[in-house]
Amino acid sequence: MLSVSLTVPVSVQYTVPFPLATITSVYASAASDLESIELAIPTVTNDNDFIRFSASAELLEATMSYYSLLAVQATATQPEVMSSAAEQAAEASAVTNQLVRKTSFYSGNRPSLGGNLALLIVFSLFLILQMVFGVASHQWWFFVCFSTGIFLEVLGYTGRIWSHYDLRSFNAYVMQLVCITLAPCFLMAGIYYSLAQLTVIMGQHFSILKPMQYSLFFIICDLIAIVLQGAGGAIASSELSNHHSTRGGSNVMVVGLAFQVASMTLYQVLWFIFCYRCFRSKRRYGDSIFADKYADIRRRRLFVAFFFILTLAVILIFIRSLYRLTEMVEGFSGKLANDELDFMVLEALMVSLASFLLTVVHPGFAYGFHIAIEIEKGLKSSFSWKKEHYRYVKRDRDLAQDTAGQSTVSAEDNLGANIDLSSNAIDSEKYPPDEAGSSKSAYALKKELSREHTREASGSH
Template identity: 40%
Template sequence: MGVSRITDPDDSMYWGYRPSLSTNIAFAVLFALSMIAFMIQGIAGKRWLGFTIAMSSGCAVEVVGYIGRILAHDGLGSQDPFLLQIICLTIGPAFLAAGIYLCLSRIVTTVGPEHSRLKPLSYPRIFIPCDCISLVLQAAGGGMASIATINGRNPERGNNVMIAGLAFQVATLLFFILLASDFAWRTCRRQNNFGQTAVEHQRAKLRSSWSFKAFLGTLSLSTLLIFTRCVFRVAELSEGWGGHLAITQKYFIGLEGAVIIVAVILLNICHPGFCFKDAQPSKRRESAHNHGDESRTELVDIGVASDERRGRVLEEIEKEGCD
């Protein structure tokens, strides 16, 4: 990996090792290619705009961060590359987490909002603001630490703000994982009741498709990988810049770079725009006519291509049932 300890006391002010040139170039290239892939997939599919923006932004920030590490290879005593990679690589995964939050909203709408403890649109409305708070804290902490370092002061206060932002992100991700797991459990528990109406048949068809199953698997794994990375960064910053985790490059490569690029590549391969193809609008089915439910027949026509309209129809059905 090109890992080497530094021996110059002046250089040790920022680094406990010489950043691997080949490894950081590889990460920068992979994130750049992933960013381009997300943009192409978003344009080609003409949907998932929010997901495309979030993932592309996250990849772009990661590229800038690894450029900082590349520059630091031959400039260990320079402040700018060190601060660039600290800020960018700290806040980058927050954008990726936002993309994942948007995916769960679409999954709930597609599989069955009745199995979720929250309404589909509540997921982005709750978790995106939380992600923004985390992002602001991390960016502010990084800025405070940068200013303190440049002025020769102790950057501990800025570091603590960054830790608070990362810890908040960990708590947000954990809550998200719990809600997603609860939704999956409630859906599986009731799946024996599906298949009686046209709408339920459409949901069952989507759930049984290999592409949708692959997407769920990759989304779950990507979420756990980002969560693992956030826990690592909290532990790393808690020890300080001179701690064992911070000055050992193999931990950064494995628990920062590797886990995040794997999560990104998985979501590139199993992009939601392609994995939701089986949920496209379908023709009016005869089974819906047999049930004599015009509202549910309309749902089949709408499909997942228009989630908000589908959600409104479901709410109308529920209100009619209550009346």
């Protein structure tokens, strides 16, 4: 069947826009398709098929009217006949365009072949690299999540290329809609687990949550968002196939996207708190304040860069999620849903940049290949809420305050209550020494500082 997916000129074209051979060919094809539909309509028993065939017949009739007027214009020899045919063709083209927008997806705006093909190639390359790096580095969770997300992007842009050739294809439209909408959820699932790993590498006491709590909480949030968005897509697909309003499906997708945006906002708050505590402690005390077991990882050249890459990737996906949320609030017929420039900048560019960053600076490059980062996965421990790790943060603040005050405290004073461990300068019950994992905790540093000042004071006497 003829796919009339391109809009036609609506202004008066005194010069025929197509060669006569093309005009004749399109008219003949439309006439043949219309004849087939007219023969099929009497045998149709399904209401949806009847609506679809009737809409197609109406569009084909408008198309034939437009191209027949172009044929008159192309073959006319008298100027007044040519002018009249051109004006009537402009009116017919307006009717045709209106029908195209009514019966086609994307409001009749054909997705760009070049842009979507380029994105398909880019994401296919990312997928191959992620699979290679994932297997080589043994970062299995990140490998599965990112590979799944990028594979969905590949399917989504395949659907958009399909739509380029057939704007009225229901399957192509749903394919790109569902896949591109869900893909970033899987990308974020990989990022969430990375925060759990970094919490172990740096030290649990710099984090508000335990390592596995990040994974459990945010991945559960991600699953809820995936289910809601997938359900919304399924409802919208059903509504589209039945020629009903898609408002119900888009509303469910709005809830899913809003939930995703909310969970990403919370994640960013926790992430920035974690980063602030780590960099503050690094600046004040050096690397010895962190977990000794993973010191080799922290010395890797790309490890610090990985913090910034992860931050930027989350921000990019967050911008994309805000765009999608706004798009779904408007509905499938809204401006954002059918403006490819907005889509290319706020969806395609954001996700492709995030994928690029976490492919070039893969966790395997940041941690090292074949590195096992031990995250306690016991349910009892994961769901328990203990405050021991907050003590270490408080202890760091105490140390910073004491260190800042050393320049104003005399040697004699240092023999007194300020640094004498026996006079409760450090409350060992309130701030117990670190468990295994830090080679030189804030507690140990403070003890060394106290002994040093004690020796200096003794020497002065």
